[in-house]
Amino acid sequence: MAAPSGAASCEDFAEFQELLRVMRTIDDRIVHELNTTIPTASFMGKVDAGQTCKELYQSLMDAHTSRERIIKNCISQTSSVVKALREEREKAQDDVALLKQLRKEQTKVFNERCRIHYKPPKSQ
Numbered sequence: 001m002a003a004p005s006g007a008a009s010c011e012d013f014a015e016f017q018e019l020l021r022v023m024r025t026i027d028d029r030i031v032h033e034l035n036t037t038i039p040t041a042s043f044m045g046k047v048d049a050g051q052t053c054k055e056l057y058q059s060l061m062d063a064h065t066s067r068e069r070i071i072k073n074c075i076s077q078t079s080s081v082v083k084a085l086r087e088e089r090e091k092a093q094d095d096v097a098l099l100k101q102l103r104k105e106q107t108k109v110f111n112e113r114c115r116i117h118y119k120p121p122k123s124q
Contacts, residue, residue: 010074013112019070026063078109 010016026033037056039047085102092098 010077016074020067023063023067023070026059030060081105082109 033056037052038049039052082102082105085098085105088098089095089102
């Protein structure tokens with residue numbers, strides 16, 4: 001089970017979550033994978049269990065590496081957007097449109113990270 005390749009879009013958090021869910025398939029099905037790849041006593045001579053386990057392990061490590069890379073990439077993308085907006089805000093303290101855009105990005109990041117744990121009160 002190979003992980004999806006290509007660049008992940010971090011714009012849509014729900015899409016990003018779905019991508020991670022798909023990429024976790026090998027982890028979630030590890031018991032099934034082991035049961036179907038490790039030979040039973042009757043098939044011991046027909047399948048190289050050592051090689052099969054090695055390949056499964058490599059698939060797991062590849063999946064972990066891919067997920068970690070995509071997560072770090074999205075963190076970097078989101079951080080750079082917020083940083084750029086913050087720098088613009090510092091240059092133009094009274095730019096209302098810029099302040100609204102920065103607040104929107106900050107709220108988006110906050111909601112993505114905290115939405116399960118905390119729901120802020122509605123704005124007045």
